[in-house]
Amino acid sequence: MTEEVDISDQLEDSVAGLIRSLRISKSRNYTEVNTEEYPLTDKVGFVTLPCGHQRSSDYIVAWFKYYLKQSETEFTCPAYQESQNKTCGRKLSYQDTCKLIPLTPKQREFLEENLAILAARRLCDFKPCPGCRSHVERQDQKNxxxxxxxxxxxxxRTYYFCWQCQREWKGPHNNAVKCGNNGCGEKVVAPDPLVKCNPEFKQEKLRIEGEDIYPTKDKSPYRKRLALLINNVEFEYVSNRSGADKDEWSMERLLKALGYTVFTLTNLTAQGMTDAVQDFAKREEHVQSDSCFLVFMSHGTEKGICGISTEDRKEDIFSTDEIFKAFNTPNCAGLRDKPKIILIQACRGGEDGCVDVTDSIPVNGKRTEHREKDFCCLRSCTPDTVSYRNEKNGSHFIQDIVEIFNQHSHQDDVEELFRKVLKKFKEKHPDQMPCKDRTTLSKKFYLFPGL
Structure with missing residues (x-):
């Protein structure tokens, strides 16, 4: 058989060359910004994009990471273009980003390595060896x-592995089109945990309760459901949120299965989160949608959701009021009269969630106004209490939401799904209790998954 080539060193050299070609300067320190070509604003942490839109630098980096996750090497400006009544969409390359933002060494390393890997995959046919994880290039494309x-x-001893199933090889070596491992060559599709809705169930619900159910669009290329997921994991002054990647993956999978395009942005300051919700609220796709999801995962205090720069002497706190303000009736015409579902995984204080039972009667002083309607917000804990997160498995809040939505959204409306989440916490997690907040749904919202 043809001798295969271990290209770990060559690939590293190739990737290093690609990285060098991407860099604006040879220094591993911050890139010097050409303020004549791309002038910075007077606001600390803000940059002016070539299209003229001003956004926080951490928000720009988060958008670039999102596009890398989609295997794109350029990102587009997410700001709303008032004159054209649509999202700007001006493309920026990594070189443009370096001219705009003084990247930290860690940010630079992440962006350059991922860009280089994407470029390398387009240049040669290589995969990591399952035995040692070194990169190997396949010489014979038919073997x-x-x-x-x-x-x-x-x-x-001679070690062979299967290019297809990524396991040590079993069977004949020459002219091999399939190894002897069980399942090799078979397309393995992980079972979808989301139970799909029966069309007859939807028709019957609409027949009986049609006027009391929010209208939903049938699944088609013309339906443009969007979801925004913000996940703050790495912080400058407080502990990182280990296990948050599990929550991100689980929530992304659920929302995509429900038919939403998910914009996932990580590690934002409070200003970055403000930019994100304001830009997302203006996206033109909402006109062709029937709803949206907004998911926030971070540290938190009684004042709001923590940005990544939170410290004692300089609070970097994003107020949840900003969410409701950005998506209310005057500011988000595309989602007017449509459900806006908000999920917040963050502490709201430092108190324990379980106390001795008292006979005090809670007082609800909230008042619904038409300026703010069609919202349903579920928070991971009650005011002044903490939220818990497992460093390996993620948070109870996000994981339980995903589980219950997967099992019951084919027949239950969103508020009933949330009630099931609360019930599970009461039975399984006595130290924490989620709560609905500022919910103004006037009808039932069924997701009708699969339809």
Whole structure:
């Protein structure tokens, strides 16, 4: 058979070359900004994009990371263009970003390595060896049996692996189109945990309760459901949120299965979150949508959701009022009379969620106004109490929401789903109790998954 080539060193050299071609300067320190070409604003942390829109620098970096996650090497300006009545969409490259923003070494390393990997994948056919994780280039495109030279040397025997199923090879080596491992060559599709809605159920619900149900658009290319997910994981002054990646992955999978395009932005300051919700509220796709989801995961205090720069002497706090303000009737015409579902995983204070039972009667002084309507917000805990997160499995709040939506959204409306979440917390998590906040739904909102 054809000798395969271990290209770990060559690939590293190639990637390094690509990285060098991407850089604006050779220094690993902050890039010097050309203020004549792309002038910064007077506001600390803000930048002026070539299109003229001003946004916080952490928001721009988060958008670039989002596009990298979609295997795109350029990102587009997310600001709303008032004159054209649509999102700006002006493209910016990594070089443009470096001219705009003094990237930290960690940000620079992340962006450059991911850009280089995307470029390398387009140039050569390589995969990591399942034995040693070194990169190996396949020489014979018709042979799935690949020899790793490093594993062969380390194990003192010839080591082959299957290019297709990424396991050690079983069976004949020459002209191999399939190895002997169980399931090799079969397309493995993970079972979808989301129970789909029966069309007859939807028709019956609409027949009986049609006027009391928010209208939903049928699944088609013309339906443009959007969701915004903000996940703050790495903080400058407080502990990082280990396990938050599990929540992000679970929530993304659920929302995509429900038919939403998910914009996931990570590690934002309070200003970055403000920019994000304001831009998202103005997106023109909302006109062709029937609803939206807004998910926030971060540290929190009684004052709001923490940005990544929170410290004792300089609070970086995003007020939840900003969410309702950005999506209310005057400011978000595209979602007028449509459900806006808000999920917030964040502490609201430092008190324990369980106390001795008292006979005091809670007083609800909230008043619904038409300026703010069609919202349903579920927060991970009650005021002044903490939210809990498992460093390996994620938070109870997000994981339980995902589980209950997967199992029951085919037949329950959103408020009933939230009631089931609260019931599970009462039974399984006595130290914490989620609560609905500022809910102004005037009808039932069914997701009708799959339809």
């Amino acid at each position: 799935l049996c690949v020899r790793c030279t490093l594993c062969t040397a380390n194990m003192k």
